[in-house]
Amino acid sequence: MKLEEAKQQFINSWGAFGTQWGINRTMAQIHALLLISTAPITQDDIMEQLTISRGNVNMNIRDLIGWGLVERVIVSGERKEYFTADKNIWKVATQIIKERKKRELDPMLKLLGQLENIDDKKEEGAKEFLTVVSDIKKLGGQADSLLDIMIKAEENKFISGVLKIFK
């Protein structure tokens, strides 16, 4: 396979995987493009490479910045803004975990806590309902702790540490 072909394949497939995870296809593609770009690139570069509109690039870049995955770069002597993505994959992963935890896991745990406060806990079926809710909450809480550890740990320590114990 040619390098250019491989790069294109990477971008496209990354977009496809993204959609499966509830991430906008274009956003995933832009991130992929930035991951394999050796130097910072502009909105126009992205428009051209992915053949998408200026507005689309702009909105998704801002989203990516909001996720902490992309940064603006100022190139001295240049008027245009440049963008770059962290190439350290462990950092990318922990950043995504951190954000999803905040955006999704935390709200979910909050909701489950509220659902535990039902008026009449003796009512028909209340026990079963509360069991399911508290079990999910418990598992969610444990996932939360585990992910916190991952976020704080260094890659090597975390993975090798876990694998060691269970082997």
Place this chain on the structure above:
Amino acid sequence: MKLEEAKQQFINSWGAFGTQWGINRTMAQIHALLLISTAPITQDDIMEQLTISRGNVNMNIRDLIGWGLVERVIVSGERKEYFTADKNIWKVATQIIKERKKRELDPMLKLLGQLENIDDKKEEGAKEFLTVVSDIKKLGGQADSLLDIMIKAEENKFISGVLKIFK
């Protein structure tokens, strides 16, 4: 909060969380409904509870069965099919992990392996590209091992084991 209200809230919110994770809203709602149903229920029950069409229920139920999250139940003396979901949340989680691993992680690792086979590895920019690809592949492989351990482990062993080491 009233029990019925809490149940409704649970179903709706579960649907909303589902969409964030790339899961069809209705499918998540049906799963939620089955999780908090004390006895097996029929397609008609689901249609009524969620006010959705027969075709919709049927397709999503089949999907859920495909994910290994829902089972058909035969009630003796009844013509209709009944459905039920495993209430053991750890089992639900490992089942979902198992399926997503198979459907998403495995294909991704396969793709990345292919992308490493580019013709001219001396070409301008090839080194950087290959580094990103192999880093992702490495992280993916480690995630794969970790998830395998989770799938095999008992809930208590896994969580407490991991937390213990890193505390």
Place this chain on the structure above:
DNA sequence: ATTAATTTTCATTATTTACTGAAAGTTCAA
């Protein structure tokens, strides 16, 4: 074998989500 009950399929329709492009806004050099 017939037929009534039930499940499944899938073309059509509706809803949701994403994208475009032009206009408005901002920045900065002269």
Place this chain on the structure above:
DNA sequence: TTGAACTTTCAGTAAATAATGAAAATTAAT
């Protein structure tokens, strides 16, 4: 302080995804 370069917004449109409902297929009781 003007205007060219560049960025941002967002109403309108397109594309993707999900839901409907009626017809076809299947099942099982008589």
